[in-house]
Amino acid sequence: MDGQQRIPILKVGRVLIVPIQVDMDDQTVIHLQERILTELERTGARGVLIDISLLEMVDSFIGRVLSDVAAMARIMDARTVVVGMQPAVAITLVELGLELRGVDTVLNVDEGIRLLRSEFGIDEDEEGAGPHGGAFAEQVNRP
Amino acid sequence: MQSRSIALEGEHDIAVARGEVRAVAASLGFRLIDQTRLATVASELARNVVKYASRGRMIAQPLAAAGGRAGLRLIFEDSGPGIPDIAAAMRDGFSTGRGLGKGLPGSKRLVDEFEIESEVGRGTRVTVVRWL
Numbered sequence: 001m002d003g004q005q006r007i008p009i010l011k012v013g014r015v016l017i018v019p020i021q022v023d024m025d026d027q028t029v030i031h032l033q034e035r036i037l038t039e040l041e042r043t044g045a046r047g048v049l050i051d052i053s054l055l056e057m058v059d060s061f062i063g064r065v066l067s068d069v070a071a072m073a074r075i076m077d078a079r080t081v082v083v084g085m086q087p088a089v090a091i092t093l094v095e096l097g098l099e100l101r102g103v104d105t106v107l108n109v110d111e112g113i114r115l116l117r118s119e120f121g122i123d124e125d126e127e128g129a130g131p132h133g134g135a136f137a138e139q140v141n142r143p
Numbered sequence: 144m145q146s147r148s149i150a151l152e153g154e155h156d157i158a159v160a161r162g163e164v165r166a167v168a169a170s171l172g173f174r175l176i177d178q179t180r181l182a183t184v185a186s187e188l189a190r191n192v193v194k195y196a197s198r199g200r201m202i203a204q205p206l207a208a209a210g211g212r213a214g215l216r217l218i219f220e221d222s223g224p225g226i227p228d229i230a231a232a233m234r235d236g237f238s239t240g241r242g243l244g245k246g247l248p249g250s251k252r253l254v255d256e257f258e259i260e261s262e263v264g265r266g267t268r269v270t271v272v273r274w275l
Contacts, residue, residue: 026154059186088179096249
């Protein structure tokens with residue numbers, strides 16, 4: 001879409017990694033939600049790791065979309081973790097009264113991968129990891 | 144520092160408004176957590192303007208109180224449908240749209256002063272202040 005900010009979606013093994021590095025407008029947020037679900041279906045990924053460490057604000061709209069993504073991914077047999085929330089963002093979220101229902105949050109990408117692997121049993125090297133196994137990230141969202 | 148007015152006429156302007164508020168708050172010396180609070184409030188209240196009234200504006204007013212205390216006042220105003228029941232709109236979880244009902248009550252918790260004036264058929268003005 002014209003003027004749309006592109007957020008990359010990377011596939012590492014059976015995990016989709018979504019690094020959000022810019023302040024997104026509402027259109028971009030909605031579009032990203034759709035793309036994550038499309039890529040889950042297309043690639044058979046079992047985990048979604050959303051990195052928000054560079055996101056300076058999470059309002060009720062973005063919070064709701066994060067919850068929705070987790071719920072929808074769950075129905076598609078995939079688990080979602082949100083990693084790297086800044087302390088100021090976490091404080092503001094709680095004061096705002098948002099719970100991020102159904103979303104697991106961890107401190108960093110390492111912890112996120114560990115959670116997806118150990119807690120949810122998603123192995124990066126499982127079948128479906130593609131010709132490169134888990135060693136290479138594949139950008140899956142080319143237009 | 145002078146007041147700034149930002150037109151709120153579409154979804155993209157919500158992001159513009161919160162970016163502007165963060166920049167002004169930073170230049171006034173607000174610490175990171177307060178910049179985040181103010182940017183989040185701006186995002187919530189600017190979205191209400193765009194969602195319910197289609198258009199309106201935000202005014203960001205730097206304040207200097209007696210004793211040299213600095214602050215930032217944000218005004219969100221529109222000529223939209225207005226809010227029939229302000230008390231209900233201020234309750235957590237109440238929404239006439241598809242939102243979470245956190246916008247108004249949540250925003251109030253993020254600022255020091257919060258005032259809402261609304262007249263059905265005339266419009267709505269929400270004024271918030273955060274002191275440094």
